Amino acid sequence: MEPNVRFWITERQSFIQRFLQWTELLDPTNLVISIEKIEKSRQLLLTNEDASRGDLEDKRIQEAWKRSLSTVHPDNSKLIPSPFRPAALLPFTAPMVFLSMLPVKKLKSMILPQVSFYTYSTIFNLVNGNASYDRRPHESVLLGAGVIASSTFFGLLPRLLQVKFSLSTVLSRNVIPVLVLAQLSGMNVVASRSLEPMRGIEVMDKEGNVIGYSRKAGAKAIKDTATSRVVLFGSSAFIPEVFSYFFKRTQFFLQCPWSLWTLKLSCTILVMGLMVPVSFSVFPQIGRIQCSELEKEIQSATEETELFYNRGV
Template sequence: MDVNLQFWSTEGKSFFQRFLHWADILDPTVLLNSNETIEKSRLLLQTSAQTLQEPLQDKKVKEAWKLSLSSVHPGTGEIIPLVFRPPAFLPLATPLIFASLLPHRGAKQALIWQFLFHAYTAGFTIANGNATAKAEETALPQKLPQKQLLLYTGAVSYSACMGAFPYFVMTQHRLSGPMQTFFRKILPIPLLASLSVFNVMIVRGTEYENGIEVMDKNGKVIGVSQKAGLKAVQDTALSRAALFGTAVIIPESLLYFLNR
């Protein structure tokens, strides 16, 4: 069993534990570490005599855990590409999401920003997805399988076009004031949440199609489950929609009440 999986099996049993660990793991400063430093941290964890029952008592070991959990995929043991590591998600996705929702002069500009946003989130989704039942379709392969590449391209293209649709309508048709408000400020929020769900469900479709490996508490693979794959993808899709929807609707609501 990978050391990251061992950690979550002992330290991440409750929601509060996972919340505290993720708050620590998402520190963007860990992105400054090189792959060599990450490998050394992994080696320290693998050779440390300290038990997993008390993995966070020693400061050096604690930092090693933080670096490993934030940089290495637990299903494959491979180092995640820098821009797709969890600590990089909010710093990179936040400006992209707001840039994609800003007022644009034309549909073409909106389409470009929508494409960049959905391309990044889809890449992040693939890089951090579960390893599927087929060995050649792990979450971080050296080369994307043809099917997954087609799913990625299709999902990103469709999401970008649909995300830019409100701007296309506004530039092609003369709309009344209320309709302008609807297409510019109201429609993009549920549309973004829906497209985020669509993006995850399509890009990680191989997980519920082929199933993902299910392990016991000792890390031994006991079978492959399509239900587990579907639940994992659905949970990710819903959390992504909630994250992006909340990130947009809160500042919009504050601006609305301040203007009043």
């Protein structure tokens, strides 16, 4: 069995345990681990099938799990490119979220942040989504291009209306952009991973044996991940806006107007720093689904009452 799958199936963690686990996996040093070190860690885990993350006395096994879980895709056992590993989400998207929420005077100033944000989000979702179904390279390219274009268009739409009609209310300047960003972040997951509920993803028993391919499991995986993205980016955009709204009414802001952007950027990074591990921890990495909820052909192929699938990040 793939070590990462084995870990997530056997380690039935609570939300708090998953949160603490992700704080380790999101360590920025995981972006620069050498391939040689990752291969050695994987070899250690493959030759020690009984190795548990709870083996506190064996530091080598602890470090091996950390390297494997943070750098290797559980479906195909391939190395995840450094810019799209889970640990890269915060440093790449926090500045983009901050720039996307800045007040606009000209629409041109918003095009690059929006394009950058949705391009990165789409590729991140494609790379870290379920990879157990057949997918040709050109399908991913065409699907990704369409998702980027549509997400960027709908992301710019409220800003376009704001500039065209000179809207300056709190609703148009602050509330609507936050709602649009949160909803589009969830829809980006649904669209970029839309092949999963169409073709079905692998479902397996507790031993890692593949029972079949389920479209219903694919739909559930996307729904859970999309929900976590709405929570992540919705909170990361909303909380700094609230702080900024009240900060602009203080005497300090009147004396130092430039401090608003420093506060807003700092707040965005701090909120995202907390919300990234929270969003990854809301649902287990390897999801569980009752066999009775799956297709009839899968139910007839096994006597298990509960099956597992990779939710994706």
